[in-house]
Amino acid sequence: MNPELSFIDQLRSIATDPAARGLLDDAAVLDLGGTRLVLTLDTLVEGVHFLAEDRADSVAWKLVAVNVSDLAAKGAKPLAALTSYTLTGDAAWDNVFIKGLGEALDHFGIALIGGDTVSAHERSIGLTLVGEARGFVPSRSGAHEGDALFVTGIVGDAGLGLAIARGDMTGPASLLAAYRRPVPQLAAGAALAPTVSAMMDVSDGLLIDALRLADASGVAAMIDLDAIPLSPEFRGCRGDDRAARLIAATAGDDYQLLFASARPLPSLPCAATRIGQMVRGSGVHLHDRDGAVPLPMTLGWLHQ
Amino acid sequence: MNPELSFIDQLRSIATDPAARGLLDDAAVLDLGGTRLVLTLDTLVEGVHFLAEDRADSVAWKLVAVNVSDLAAKGAKPLAALTSYTLTGDAAWDNVFIKGLGEALDHFGIALIGGDTVSAHERSIGLTLVGEARGFVPSRSGAHEGDALFVTGIVGDAGLGLAIARGDMTGPASLLAAYRRPVPQLAAGAALAPTVSAMMDVSDGLLIDALRLADASGVAAMIDLDAIPLSPEFRGCRGDDRAARLIAATAGDDYQLLFASARPLPSLPCAATRIGQMVRGSGVHLHDRDGAVPLPMTLGWLHQ
Numbered sequence: 001m002n003p004e005l006s007f008i009d010q011l012r013s014i015a016t017d018p019a020a021r022g023l024l025d026d027a028a029v030l031d032l033g034g035t036r037l038v039l040t041l042d043t044l045v046e047g048v049h050f051l052a053e054d055r056a057d058s059v060a061w062k063l064v065a066v067n068v069s070d071l072a073a074k075g076a077k078p079l080a081a082l083t084s085y086t087l088t089g090d091a092a093w094d095n096v097f098i099k100g101l102g103e104a105l106d107h108f109g110i111a112l113i114g115g116d117t118v119s120a121h122e123r124s125i126g127l128t129l130v131g132e133a134r135g136f137v138p139s140r141s142g143a144h145e146g147d148a149l150f151v152t153g154i155v156g157d158a159g160l161g162l163a164i165a166r167g168d169m170t171g172p173a174s175l176l177a178a179y180r181r182p183v184p185q186l187a188a189g190a191a192l193a194p195t196v197s198a199m200m201d202v203s204d205g206l207l208i209d210a211l212r213l214a215d216a217s218g219v220a221a222m223i224d225l226d227a228i229p230l231s232p233e234f235r236g237c238r239g240d241d242r243a244a245r246l247i248a249a250t251a252g253d254d255y256q257l258l259f260a261s262a263r264p265l266p267s268l269p270c271a272a273t274r275i276g277q278m279v280r281g282s283g284v285h286l287h288d289r290d291g292a293v294p295l296p297m298t299l300g301w302l303h304q
Numbered sequence: 305m306n307p308e309l310s311f312i313d314q315l316r317s318i319a320t321d322p323a324a325r326g327l328l329d330d331a332a333v334l335d336l337g338g339t340r341l342v343l344t345l346d347t348l349v350e351g352v353h354f355l356a357e358d359r360a361d362s363v364a365w366k367l368v369a370v371n372v373s374d375l376a377a378k379g380a381k382p383l384a385a386l387t388s389y390t391l392t393g394d395a396a397w398d399n400v401f402i403k404g405l406g407e408a409l410d411h412f413g414i415a416l417i418g419g420d421t422v423s424a425h426e427r428s429i430g431l432t433l434v435g436e437a438r439g440f441v442p443s444r445s446g447a448h449e450g451d452a453l454f455v456t457g458i459v460g461d462a463g464l465g466l467a468i469a470r471g472d473m474t475g476p477a478s479l480l481a482a483y484r485r486p487v488p489q490l491a492a493g494a495a496l497a498p499t500v501s502a503m504m505d506v507s508d509g510l511l512i513d514a515l516r517l518a519d520a521s522g523v524a525a526m527i528d529l530d531a532i533p534l535s536p537e538f539r540g541c542r543g544d545d546r547a548a549r550l551i552a553a554t555a556g557d558d559y560q561l562l563f564a565s566a567r568p569l570p571s572l573p574c575a576a577t578r579i580g581q582m583v584r585g586s587g588v589h590l591h592d593r594d595g596a597v598p599l600p601m602t603l604g605w606l607h608q
Contacts, residue, residue, distance in 0.1 A: 017415030028417035102318035111321030113332035
């Protein structure tokens with residue numbers, strides 16, 4: 001049994017407030033005195049979410065970007081952040097981290113309003129992000145049979161970037177940048193939120209996140225592997241066959257938006273590609289030009 | 305140099321929004337669309353803030369209580385929480401923790417609205433608490449020359465409770481309970497907030513926290529060691545001489561409210577004891593019936 005799921009199931013049993021959305025979303029939505037708050041808390045642990053050799057300013061960027069991405073999926077505007085930081089005795093790393101944190105927060109227009117430091121052996125950095133939404137806040141659970149399934153931007157680059165960062169392969173700098181400096185789709189999320197039936201960010205891999213969206217909505221996702229948008233750099237490194245596409249669809253860290261919609265797409269600041277459809281049933285089902293494709297053993301990256 | 309202070313100084317340089325209150329408070333105050341949010345993020349690390357042998361439900365209580373205490377010092381009402389939890393592979397501990405977390409949140413009327421789990425070797429648990437304040441939110445920095453200095457409840461019990469938990473001494477169960485199940489002064493904080501000039505919670509020790517309040521306010525604190533409220537249990541274990549009072553005044557984990565006020569006290573649901581006065585100058589200055597008392601080497605508990 002996946003220990004995270006078991007623990008989350010237990011947490012869910014005490015998270016009964018509607019604002020918790022059953023812990024099925026990456027962000028909580030709290031209506032308070034006419035203000036619709038969207039809140040997220042994500043933690044990055046060294047060795048799990050980033051590598052010991054990753055630059056501290058890249059880690060800071062990523063910490064902010066992954067939380068912003070959660071808010072992007074809610075169509076919310078990020079406003080303020082609190083950080084929880086472990087001091088492990090490496091002042092040089094800490095200094096570069098803070099500089100990077102300041103730059104990342106500035107980039108997204110977020111005010112740092114609180115910080116807690118604790119001394120620890122393991123580097124683990126949490127960020128609480130507070131944002132505000134106006135109007136409808138999409139969840140993962142609103143997709144209906146017949147909705148089209150879309151993803152923004154391209155997927156798979158960050159997975160190859162991680163392999164480059166680990167020294168497992170060489171490749172263009174754009175792939176490494178996709179891993180180190182993911183760009184959350186904030187503007188696209190805001191434009192899409194009023195029109196989609198369900199939306200989430202792709203953090204752990206397209207297939208596993210599509211499964212989560214399908215499960216939360218009580219429908220199945222049919223995905224055309226050939227439709228998954230790949231970059232020229234990805235194709236240059238891995239090709240464009242079924243195996244390559246499965247790598248892209250199961251790599252994590254894309255921070256694109258995955259959404260179901262029955263309506264025409266609004267004007268967006270980025271590409272959005274129709275990759276499939278929501279149908280009756282459950283699970284994720286893959287096909288390509290050659291027919292049905294068996295699901296890979298691992299649908300994505302589980303941070304365990 | 306204290307590494308926490310150095311890091312916090314750097315964080316402060318990027319936390320320029322008024323809501324951050326210069327990171328000189330334990331909570332951030334964010335005005336959003338007519339709602340005055342009070343936000344805090346505190347993390348407990350095993351071996352630093354709790355002992356490996358502490359019961360998981362006590363740790364859960366403490367995690368909630370320390371964050372509630374931060375809100376109590378702002379006179380805010382806690383509403384919702386997000387938790388960041390490390391899975392270290394001990395499902396039995398995790399189960400007891402969740403049960404305790406549910407009970408603690410229920411006790412304070414807080415909804416759990418978000419949770420993030422990460423796998424790690426070191427047990428480190430963060431909680432973001434969202435509360436709401438109405439009207440004036442006191443800070444640490446508002447004390448004036450001439451204000452009287454008060455503390456709620458009693459101090460020192462939790463420090464002895466920690467010694468009992470560590471096996472360093474034996475003593476009454478009430479001392480252990482003071483360490484394991486601190487009770488934040490939420491109702492007192494709400495009653496005091498409109499009338500005090502400065503307020504904070506005593507988490508690291510009365511003397512160090514009084515120094516923080518004095519420094520933030522640009523005045524000095526004169527404290528009468530004889531006035532510090534001790535419990536009969538504390539006196540029974542440690543006596544009531546200068547050395548015993550210095551132990552009480554520098555032990556952490558009291559979670560009482562320390563406040564400066566020039567006005568009559570409102571009706572309170574707990575005792576509040578006048579322990580000194582704010583005067584011109586800087587620092588903390590101690591005296592007792594025998595005259596001036598030199599400051600101890602350590603004013604409190606630094607979580608390093």
